[in-house]
Amino acid sequence: MGFFNKLKSSLTKTRKSFTEKIEQLVIGYADINEECLDELEEILISADVGVHTTMKLMDDVRAGIKKKEINSPQDLQPFLIKRIGEILSTGEDKACIAQTGPTVLLVIGVNGVGKTTTIGKLAKYYKNKNKSVILAAADTFRAAAIDQLQIWGNRANADVIAHTEGADPAAVVFDALKAAISRKADILIIDTAGRLHTKANLMDELNKIYRVIKREIPDAPHETLLILDATTGQNAIHQAELFTKAAPISGVILTKLDGTAKGGVVIGIKEQLAMPVKWIGVGEGEDDLQPFDAEDFATALFEK
Amino acid sequence: MIFESLAEKLQNTFKKLRGHGRLSAEDVNAAMRDIRMALLEADVNFKVVKSFVAKIKERAIGANILESLTPAQAVIKIVNEELTELMGGTVSRINIAANPPTIIMMVGLQGAGKTTSVGKLGTMLKKQGKHPLFVAADVYRPAAVKQLQVIGKQLDIPVFSMAEGSNPVTIAEKSLEHAHSHANDVVIIDTAGRLHINEELMQELKFIKDNVHPHEILLVVDAMTGQDAVNVAESFNADLGLDGVVLTKMDGDARGGAALSVKAVTGCPIKFVGTGEKLDALEPFYPDRMASRILDMGDVLSLIEKAQETFDADEAKKMEKALRKNQFTLDDFLNQMQQVKKLGSLDKILGMLPGMGGLKKKLGDVDMDLKNNKELAHIEAIIKAMTPAERSNTNIINGSRRKRIAAGSGTRVQDINKLLKQFAEMKKMMKKMTGAKGKKGLKGFPKGMQNMKFPF
Numbered sequence: 001m002g003f004f005n006k007l008k009s010s011l012t013k014t015r016k017s018f019t020e021k022i023e024q025l026v027i028g029y030a031d032i033n034e035e036c037l038d039e040l041e042e043i044l045i046s047a048d049v050g051v052h053t054t055m056k057l058m059d060d061v062r063a064g065i066k067k068k069e070i071n072s073p074q075d076l077q078p079f080l081i082k083r084i085g086e087i088l089s090t091g092e093d094k095a096c097i098a099q100t101g102p103t104v105l106l107v108i109g110v111n112g113v114g115k116t117t118t119i120g121k122l123a124k125y126y127k128n129k130n131k132s133v134i135l136a137a138a139d140t141f142r143a144a145a146i147d148q149l150q151i152w153g154n155r156a157n158a159d160v161i162a163h164t165e166g167a168d169p170a171a172v173v174f175d176a177l178k179a180a181i182s183r184k185a186d187i188l189i190i191d192t193a194g195r196l197h198t199k200a201n202l203m204d205e206l207n208k209i210y211r212v213i214k215r216e217i218p219d220a221p222h223e224t225l226l227i228l229d230a231t232t233g234q235n236a237i238h239q240a241e242l243f244t245k246a247a248p249i250s251g252v253i254l255t256k257l258d259g260t261a262k263g264g265v266v267i268g269i270k271e272q273l274a275m276p277v278k279w280i281g282v283g284e285g286e287d288d289l290q291p292f293d294a295e296d297f298a299t300a301l302f303e304k
Numbered sequence: 305m306i307f308e309s310l311a312e313k314l315q316n317t318f319k320k321l322r323g324h325g326r327l328s329a330e331d332v333n334a335a336m337r338d339i340r341m342a343l344l345e346a347d348v349n350f351k352v353v354k355s356f357v358a359k360i361k362e363r364a365i366g367a368n369i370l371e372s373l374t375p376a377q378a379v380i381k382i383v384n385e386e387l388t389e390l391m392g393g394t395v396s397r398i399n400i401a402a403n404p405p406t407i408i409m410m411v412g413l414q415g416a417g418k419t420t421s422v423g424k425l426g427t428m429l430k431k432q433g434k435h436p437l438f439v440a441a442d443v444y445r446p447a448a449v450k451q452l453q454v455i456g457k458q459l460d461i462p463v464f465s466m467a468e469g470s471n472p473v474t475i476a477e478k479s480l481e482h483a484h485s486h487a488n489d490v491v492i493i494d495t496a497g498r499l500h501i502n503e504e505l506m507q508e509l510k511f512i513k514d515n516v517h518p519h520e521i522l523l524v525v526d527a528m529t530g531q532d533a534v535n536v537a538e539s540f541n542a543d544l545g546l547d548g549v550v551l552t553k554m555d556g557d558a559r560g561g562a563a564l565s566v567k568a569v570t571g572c573p574i575k576f577v578g579t580g581e582k583l584d585a586l587e588p589f590y591p592d593r594m595a596s597r598i599l600d601m602g603d604v605l606s607l608i609e610k611a612q613e614t615f616d617a618d619e620a621k622k623m624e625k626a627l628r629k630n631q632f633t634l635d636d637f638l639n640q641m642q643q644v645k646k647l648g649s650l651d652k653i654l655g656m657l658p659g660m661g662g663l664k665k666k667l668g669d670v671d672m673d674l675k676n677n678k679e680l681a682h683i684e685a686i687i688k689a690m691t692p693a694e695r696s697n698t699n700i701i702n703g704s705r706r707k708r709i710a711a712g713s714g715t716r717v718q719d720i721n722k723l724l725k726q727f728a729e730m731k732k733m734m735k736k737m738t739g740a741k742g743k744k745g746l747k748g749f750p751k752g753m754q755n756m757k758f759p760f
């Protein structure tokens with residue numbers, strides 16, 4: 001299955017309920033009136049777009065009506081696709097790759113969002129591109145987190161640098177950086193313990209990891225990826241705000257889009273914090289990772 | 305601050321309206337819009353919000369809030385009451401079976417926190433004298449079995465698992481035999497996280513349920529969940545018939561509207577909340593606190609608890625005694641001040657109090673950082689420059705002593721005078737507050753809070 005189809009099928013449910021609702025709107029209202037706009041607002045809210053961003057989008061819609069870009073309820077859907085596509089794609093930058101030496105990816109996020117699984121998928125992705133990959137087991141806190149990463153390492157045939165449970169994560173990272181340099185690895189992906197963005201001491205720990213990376217390889221981390229669970233509501237914005245203070249985020253990976261949650265909060269994150277979405281997770285398998293494409297995403301969200 | 309609290313918003317709405325004289329039904333709608341926005345910002349599902357706001361509106365009109373002098377407060381009160389009501393009473397008990405073992409089954413989405421919650425329930429039940437058995441029925445996620453085994457080992461609670469490739473239904477069944485032969489009176493089954501729309505995996509849960517007949521099926525829900533919480537809870541409840549909900553990751557700053565959504569669609573009580581990664585971080589669910597949290601109205605109860613935690617119990621007792629005998633000294637005062645400093649920043653304390661947003665603004669450039677507060681540091685220096693005799697009896701501090709203390713603490717004599725005056729006033733006030741009987745302390749304040757007065 002090609003990327004586009006896979007994305008489409010994984011978003012079927014989203015699309016179905018979204019399109020159904022939009023269609024109801026179109027059938028239900030001959031002309032655009034306040035009630036019709038209210039319902040549109042509800043559709044956005046129910047996709048976790050958030051009050052703030054929804055209000056902005058609705059302002060855009062109203063401006064579009066004034067400027068005669070929207071003339072009938074049928075125009076609403078294409079207008080919003082275009083608008084959301086624009087928000088999600090502005091300033092989009094491509095993945096950063098190291099000029100020389102290993103490209104370092106630091107993977108961060110709150111507990112249970114899918115960090116380790118996504119790393120397994122990324123390892124497979126780079127392996128398929130004939131890159132040599134090393135994984136760093138810097139989650140030394142959660143029970144059996146190291147074992148979990150090692151299983152993923154085996155699946156992708158990637159080396160895993162690990163200490164024991166309870167070890168200093170920054171020390172694991174240090175060793176992994178040394179190993180990546182001496183083994184001339186192309187890619188080093190660092191798994192970190194899930195942590196709530198509100199815990200100052202854990203954010204300090206993350207910042208220390210970040211500083212150790214910078215000290216060893218000044219250009220690194222080439223990517224700091226915040227993993228967001230698509231089921232998460234507006235708290236995702238706080239997560240992004242606070243994580244980026246400890247380790248400046250270069251991109252977001254949105255996981256669990258194979259469920260019914262729509263992950264609309266990324267629109268707000270892109271709009272308010274200018275953090276691009278880079279990948280989406282659409283399942284628990286090693287191939288269930290897709291590069292994020294703003295146009296496709298917005299289209300797939302509305303398309304039949 | 306991007307988001308004002310609902311209280312502030314309502315106050316502003318009504319203030320605007322008051323300017324135009326009489327309030328109309330339309331004005332009530334404006335207030336309802338504020339409430340709607342606040343709930344949506346807190347991730348309460350929009351359908352739940354809709355019916356909730358309709359109910360509030362009805363009550364608000366019935367209660368004639370427009371005639372009230374403080375319509376904002378009147379509305380907030382109604383909202384808070386309705387929210388608390390909707391969230392249900394407090395049920396933080398597990399249905400214990402007449403014939404052991406009591407079987408508990410944990411279900412939920414991937415990453416919700418099931419395995420950790422199994423560990424926490426185990427800790428709690430063990431403390432109650434039970435002999436739990438953990439069952440590792442997550443055969444899908446890499447190292448999930450190992451994770452439960454590590455937790456079991458930490459808690460000294462046995463873990464039942466079977467060879468790789470075993471079927472979760474078989475594992476659950478066999479675990480019961482094990483429990484019977486090993487005298488385990490509680491069996492807690494950890495199932496794999498799954499999507500509510502994955503029919504095959506939902507069927508697996510139904511099979512487990514039909515084969516082991518759990519006394520409790522608990523849905524584990526992440527407090528950070530957004531609008532989708534209703535879909536998840538509806539599906540799990542329809543397929544399995546839930547007995548309760550565990551709300552996890554409440555130690556974060558999510559407003560937790562999902563709690564309301566889940567309660568509204570399942571009718572199941574939220575039995576416990578997870579408040580940390582440690583295995584004893586499981587607490588009963590308090591609907592009123594959750595209501596305040598969702599509304600961002602501050603959390604008076606949390607403040608009180610924090611104060612209780614921070615304030616050394618022995619110190620508090622000593623102080624209470626001193627107060628009662630009217631023997632409160634500068635030493636006690638210093639002590640108290642140091643305890644208050646432990647609370648951290650004034651900012652944070654104010655944030656926990658409802659309606660304090662305005663005060664916070666008014667305070668403007670007041671030093672919020674208690675730990676490094678200059679004024680407090682001065683007071684501390686002054687008291688430390690006194691002799692023990694002076695500290696326990698301020699009456700002996702005459703002019704020359706004042707000069708010495710000022711020199712010793714690097715302050716001026718005026719500062720000493722000011723402090724002594726304040727202290728005398730405080731003592732007087734305390735005497736009044738502790739009352740003639742001196743037994744009960746401040747009315748309505750829980751223990752530990754009674755002796756807490758801010759020295760400024």
Ligand SMILES: Nc1nc2c(ncn2[C@@H]2O[C@H](COP(=O)(O)OP(=O)(O)OP(=O)(O)O)[C@@H](O)[C@H]2O)c(=O)[nH]1
Nearest residue numbers: 111112113114115116117194256281282283414415
């Ligand atoms: N359906 C679905 N499940 C996913 C996806 N990504 C991860 N998961 C599942 O989510 C659960 C948690 O994933 P982990 O990779 O362990 O998450 P983590 O962020 O590393 O968790 P901690 O290290 O405990 O904080 C696992 O059961 C994964 O299989 C996804 O895209 N879709």
Ligand SMILES: [Mg+2]
Nearest residue numbers: 115116139145
């Ligand atoms: Mg992990």
